[in-house]
Amino acid sequence: MAVDLDHDPLVVDLAHRTAEFVRTVVVPEEERYGGVSAVGGEPMRLRLQAAARDAGVFAPHVGTEWGGHGLDMRDRALVFEEAGWSLFGPLALNIAAPDEGNMHMLEAIASPGQKERYLRPLAAGESRSCFAMTEPAPGAGSDPAALTTRAVKVPGGWRIDGHKWFITGADGAAFAICMARTSGQPGDRGGATMFLVDAENPGMKIIRHIETLDEALFGGHCEVVFDECVVPDDAVLGEVDEGFRYAQVRLGPARMTHCMRWLGIARRAQRIAVERAAERRLFGSRLGELGMVQAMIADSEIDIAASRGLILRACVDLDRGGSGAQSTAIAKTFTAEAVWRVVDRSLQICGSLGVSGDVLLGRFLREVRPFRVYDGPSETHRWAIAKRVVGQQVRTMKEDA
Amino acid sequence: MAVDLDHDPLVVDLAHRTAEFVRTVVVPEEERYGGVSAVGGEPMRLRLQAAARDAGVFAPHVGTEWGGHGLDMRDRALVFEEAGWSLFGPLALNIAAPDEGNMHMLEAIASPGQKERYLRPLAAGESRSCFAMTEPAPGAGSDPAALTTRAVKVPGGWRIDGHKWFITGADGAAFAICMARTSGQPGDRGGATMFLVDAENPGMKIIRHIETLDEALFGGHCEVVFDECVVPDDAVLGEVDEGFRYAQVRLGPARMTHCMRWLGIARRAQRIAVERAAERRLFGSRLGELGMVQAMIADSEIDIAASRGLILRACVDLDRGGSGAQSTAIAKTFTAEAVWRVVDRSLQICGSLGVSGDVLLGRFLREVRPFRVYDGPSETHRWAIAKRVVGQQVRTMKEDA
Amino acid sequence: MAVDLDHDPLVVDLAHRTAEFVRTVVVPEEERYGGVSAVGGEPMRLRLQAAARDAGVFAPHVGTEWGGHGLDMRDRALVFEEAGWSLFGPLALNIAAPDEGNMHMLEAIASPGQKERYLRPLAAGESRSCFAMTEPAPGAGSDPAALTTRAVKVPGGWRIDGHKWFITGADGAAFAICMARTSGQPGDRGGATMFLVDAENPGMKIIRHIETLDEALFGGHCEVVFDECVVPDDAVLGEVDEGFRYAQVRLGPARMTHCMRWLGIARRAQRIAVERAAERRLFGSRLGELGMVQAMIADSEIDIAASRGLILRACVDLDRGGSGAQSTAIAKTFTAEAVWRVVDRSLQICGSLGVSGDVLLGRFLREVRPFRVYDGPSETHRWAIAKRVVGQQVRTMKEDA
């Protein structure tokens, strides 16, 4: 079990049941399809989500009015980590990216009508969604302000034109939340707006699936073009020109839920390695009695525990209504790298078995690598973390002067 | 400020006042003596402790009946980190090693009479103490069970013979808590007893001050010989043959308070570096705007935050009455290395200034290095951490078989 | 260009021509097939090798009597690194694993008849081969002495029984060099013999292709069973019971040629990243002007240069007739990890492009990961390196005593 720091017993119980569900129901499906979601496809998604509903562990994150358990961030940390034990665990619980982050944002920002139309079926697993923000260079990427996709006012609505890529889950999504510039120029820190675009809209086209190192997320990573894509006025999510602010509403918590889920995979990888270390003998010793293997196991325990502590700290900030800008950046940077190290060490401990498809460690390695890039590369986060610290110091020095 | 996770406002206030006290009263004395306690000597100790008493921040750790604030481990984390901002902060608050750990153990184990005689003056700062456990190789060190110092029953008491070293604070201590073997052989995991030995006892002799890289702890690191050292029966602390168990009572919390204090120095080092980064210009930029400097600053923020999370986690375990064996080992290993990295980076950011005596970073580097060795070297902790994890797995596999 | 330390101008020229050939002829084929050899298949192999022959860069490693250039290890370092610029470069030059190592061993150990029959077509690229040593746990792996496959003398030959896996290139190989125990027990450091086994032998069966993280090596990684596999007396390569010694003849140089080839990929990855850093702009700067990106680029330059220096050092040892046990272990351990770091950094610099299939960095990451495991995991090499150093010290101390 993961964290048990002052959680409500009901939440602890939900986490336990989630752990049990994932181990017994989800892992067999994951191993059957080698962790590649496209192989299992929609039938697998429906099967897993039905089972999660039966097990009473479905949609822990959304409010009870949307069929969920209404967990705050701190409690999500406990449950999501257990769901993350399998690559398909989050899908089963309907807390996979990008749907989970979209539900979070819709619950916070959408109008009642938009909630009924988009959030309700999404929370119920009846539809999927995508979040269309990232653009090929030199557009919005590490620097969201570089946003180039434009939305121009037309009678009764908006016309969106732009080019997006790495739009996770786009293929099969019922709708996209598209971020487009409604004022200003690429580079400006304001002027973006969020739009709800239905999949049927002929102006939104998926032009390819981008082949990527990771293959577990449902619906792939797509390149999407908005070409004279006209949407009605009520497709605006929240207020016009407030898109960058909403993006932050989504991004802080989404960073943390990513961390929680991947921490689950780190623990799974560590478990596989420890099982191997406990049973394999080498040079006359149990593998797990060799000092260098022990060092790897210990370092992974430390990495897991440290990640968990940082996630918890950031979740408390978010639950208290803070932006969590600094603490989520710290937690995300550390966890993304720690998870990578843990999976890499686990594979090393398993040796040639580890690089084979006989265990899922190679698959995990492929899946977690991109996390050091998306949701802000480690370098961008480090830059932002330092900037806040140095900026604060510069202000203090000016006040003192 | 350090941690603010669900602490009582009174504790938060105590932490704030401690921070203020250390910055305004303690740091000037520390800088005056270059962080070397022997230069300031006993007059400095008395001066600082009187000031701490006046400021109402003295002895936060012991119970109110001994003149303290009675903080649990979780609250200590908050206050000790602030005290640790200066090398002499813990001395000022009377929470420096080894006295702090000794008070913790006396409060937990000593008889009422022993408490009055030893704990009361110690808690009041009227006396100092030392903990005589470590022995030169091949005696008790990384492996406490290697204990060779022996105590033999004699009429009315015990005769102790043995050789100890790295006995911090021995010179000037009013008494030692000496760990000696009362049964079994070196290598046995039981059979140790704790004895209270007065400094006046002619059988206990300090034979030298060991020159060490660190020089901030009061009373130095001494080599001590017990030579036909006879103590009365009531010198036994707790029960005969229970010494190893008591050592654990002391060591778990003592590990954490070490971490808290050194985390304060890490934050201080980071502050010095950030001040430098904010004011120094290089190659036409502010130092703090150069990417590699930003990376160092961010990594230190991450290291500090991760250490704090791990310490908190372990403190919760200890406050709940657990042994904290695994969580304190994890927190100690990570924090000792993280603190070292932070100080090292801070020095690097300051460049030639950093290696000079014009700032205290070189001194901090010297002071924190030994923490990766004492209280269990990182390697011993990693071994223990892995052993528990693999051992648990082996047991699980046997049960399943 | 790679190393230019006192090489013959003819060798430098060969390296230059190799570099040119790989960039212009091999890279397009590699990109066409995404670096997966099975997609290009035998036609691609034949096409590339014919082109290499035409370009005069084919088989630089074998003697001129076998159609090669007869380079020593030091010169191979220069040329192989250039060949390694593409995943298929070594295949094109007929210096890919395991054929290259097998040719090296055959040239050193085989009888004249064996050379004509096995080495000549192999050196000409008319056939392929495999090396059947590794066994599933608890057999020969990190510890070759654990060898369990047995060969028993029968009239006129030997009968081999055993189970091998991770036999690279087995599928399609004309013959295997199989290592089997002819005396002693698993765990004994002697008693192995090398056998030449023709693919047509009904006693040798490929039972599966092992799915692995890497997919560039020709013929895959196979699981192979020897089941009452009878070979004639002249199938013995070298002397009976000398197999472990011959394995060392093969392994030292083979470790180094692996390093040379992978160093080429590291340089290629670095080039891709530097191109990206030179053209991409972020936050108003060229990517390559951001400090953290510069740090990554510099670290990769350092890693590449340090690897090259260590490889050269080991090659000089081997060329002088030494075992190179220590220097090849040092070079292999460092290079395998350095190459991994370089590819990982390159991918990070390229961001989301890096994790996509639009560049080959994700492919490279998959290909180089197993190198930290095969040819001795890093941990086994570190153990051996330290053992030699400490063992030497123990002997010195005993002599002094």
Next chain:
Amino acid sequence: MAVDLDHDPLVVDLAHRTAEFVRTVVVPEEERYGGVSAVGGEPMRLRLQAAARDAGVFAPHVGTEWGGHGLDMRDRALVFEEAGWSLFGPLALNIAAPDEGNMHMLEAIASPGQKERYLRPLAAGESRSCFAMTEPAPGAGSDPAALTTRAVKVPGGWRIDGHKWFITGADGAAFAICMARTSGQPGDRGGATMFLVDAENPGMKIIRHIETLDEALFGGHCEVVFDECVVPDDAVLGEVDEGFRYAQVRLGPARMTHCMRWLGIARRAQRIAVERAAERRLFGSRLGELGMVQAMIADSEIDIAASRGLILRACVDLDRGGSGAQSTAIAKTFTAEAVWRVVDRSLQICGSLGVSGDVLLGRFLREVRPFRVYDGPSETHRWAIAKRVVGQQVRTMKEDA
């Protein structure tokens, strides 16, 4: 022994004799004075240098006309590493910083008269010198172009005004080579001139010894003021306004000789640790048989070997007349960090003994730390390394466009 890659047997012999001399003659003096040069003082210097002369190992670097052995950089690598086995070895051979670098520059640039007057006694160990370049911020430091010290033409000579610090060996030096700006403004990449300033010049004043982490270099690190310091015309070393170019003449080789010397200390530290690992027993094993200790020993072997390879590579560049800008930056950056890691690991292996003054490891740690700062901090070198690589790519892309 260190490198043995194609060296003349006479040089190998000189290296052997140097190794023997340092171990038997120098190390006892070093241990006697705890590695602090000021304790031994001038008598020790004279005693050690006389002994080196007797042993025929004195001044290996200067030409035979100046009483030396005339080694090129590649051969120096072999001999200096052996000299560096002791903190005082370089002093004994008269190849310590800054004299060694000054001799190198004088031999390359000085006029015949200047050579007789300054180089001859310096090479003979009859005098010492210093190099006055570094200035407090915002002057010349990581960025030499920030040079603020000015020299203004006056009749018959120049008047120098400026402020220098970290001028190693200034106290007791017979003369300084002072770098001052003769044209342009701080920030300009040209306009510096080198001046020879006699210690008797009343315009040059040592205003303090800077207390530093390191204490082994002779004559300390001083703060020096040039205050209306008038020197004659023939005090100009080389040409006016060519000082930055000459600084490079000095800096490239000086970087490498620093590396060679510190590599000797790294090997010494490793030896101390290996001796400990070979004799100490812990948890029933020899310390050197514990996996985590083996990992540290192996990593240090790797670090030492890799440093050596990089130094050799850079020396070959310099001997061939190249600037060695890239290869010396690579070698310096890696070696400075590698040496630090090796000493740190050695101390860790020795545990509490390691942090004590009973072995010199704590002293070594203090001595090698500044090497990551002086001669260009690691960050400045990484910046320069990347800048060259990216700059080359940008040029290539422009040519192709």
